[in-house]
Amino acid sequence: GAGVSQSPRYKVAKRGQDVALRCDPISGHVSLFWYQQALGQGPEFLTYFQNEAQLDKSGLPSDRFFAERPEGSVSTLKIQRTQQEDSAVYLCASSLGANYNEQFFGPGTRLTVL
Amino acid sequence: EDKVVQSPLSLVVHEGDTVTLNCSYEVTNFRSLLWYKQEKKAPTFLFMLTSSGIEKKSGRLSSILDKKELFSILNITATQTGDSAVYLCAARDTGNQFYFGTGTSLTVIP
Numbered sequence: 001g002a003g004v005s006q007s008p009r010y011k012v013a014k015r016g017q018d019v020a021l022r023c024d025p026i027s028g029h030v031s032l033f034w035y036q037q038a039l040g041q042g043p044e045f046l047t048y049f050q051n052e053a054q055l056d057k058s059g060l061p062s063d064r065f066f067a068e069r070p071e072g073s074v075s076t077l078k079i080q081r082t083q084q085e086d087s088a089v090y091l092c093a094s095s096l097g098a099n100y101n102e103q104f105f106g107p108g109t110r111l112t113v114l
Numbered sequence: 115e116d117k118v119v120q121s122p123l124s125l126v127v128h129e130g131d132t133v134t135l136n137c138s139y140e141v142t143n144f145r146s147l148l149w150y151k152q153e154k155k156a157p158t159f160l161f162m163l164t165s166s167g168i169e170k171k172s173g174r175l176s177s178i179l180d181k182k183e184l185f186s187i188l189n190i191t192a193t194q195t196g197d198s199a200v201y202l203c204a205a206r207d208t209g210n211q212f213y214f215g216t217g218t219s220l221t222v223i224p
Contacts, residue, residue, distance in 0.1 A: 045214075056211060091157075105158070
């Protein structure tokens with residue numbers, strides 16, 4: 001496929017569990033973004049990668065959130081010791097270059113923490 | 115604090131009506147303003163605006179940016195039921211952060 005893909009599409013976790021969310025950006029896209037979208041809200045920026053470098057992680061809400069992109073392509077967002085307030089859709093987006101505005105979004109992972 | 119505010123929060127119109135959606139922003143080191151359409155899935159890109167006063171058009175949709183007054187509008191003419199969606203506005207800064215508004219939910223009634 002030519003688009004951004006994310007997996008799993010849905011994840012239900014018990015409070016306290018660790019989860020890992022995967023993003024496969026469009027091949028060749030340099031920039032990768034993670035967003036958290038709560039119900040009825042716009043996406044909130046979490047973190048940004050340029051290739052394998054995490055240039056901005058200022059949006060990560062706590063030290064329970066960790067993201068990596070070790071080879072500059074696939075990225076994983078990990079949430080440790082999940083809490084109910086982590087329930088949201090996690091969107092990944094990629095863009096062609098470092099200074100290219102158009103972001104292509106994946107379908108998102110809907111995380112529900114019970 | 116950097117922020118983007120959209121209005122109205124929701125809008126219900128009849129097919130054929132024209133709508134104007136508003137987006138105001140306060141972003142340090144502003145670079146560009148983007149509009150997205152979000153149906154029950156991920157946002158899809160509509161427009162990117164970087165210069166004041168230059169209208170971008172795509173079919174029945176158009177948008178313009180005012181960098182002095184820090185706002186943008188998205189116009190949709192001759193609305194159709196397929197235009198029903200949440201329209202998101204985002205401001206990008208020079209550090210590559212994107213700040214999204216909460217969106218305007220548009221419902222077009224046949």
